Amino acid sequence: MLYVLVFLGGALAGVAGGFFLARQQMKDYFKKNPPINEEMLRTMMAQMGQKPNEAKIRQMMRSMQKAQK
Structure with a gap:
């Protein structure tokens, strides 16, 4: 016991x-x-030579959040 x-x-x-x-x-x-936030995405896009617009940032955030689920 x-x-x-x-x-x-x-x-x-x-x-x-x-x-x-x-x-x-x-x-x-x-x-x-x-974790990646919107400001990091803007910085990455600017470094890649892309002009970060709000619609593209929101689309990328949604796709990353959907991929995490």
Whole structure:
């Protein structure tokens, strides 16, 4: 009976520890690599020699959001 309680306690501690570790790693990842926003798209288009207009920016944002789902 004691073995079962120790096993369950260890399993719960592992799940909780894994959750918080994964959460911290995702926070660090998004801090280093923020998701693309409209301003980044404008900058990329300008660097490629295209004139960024609002309709094209919104279309690209919609297509990226649709691709993420």
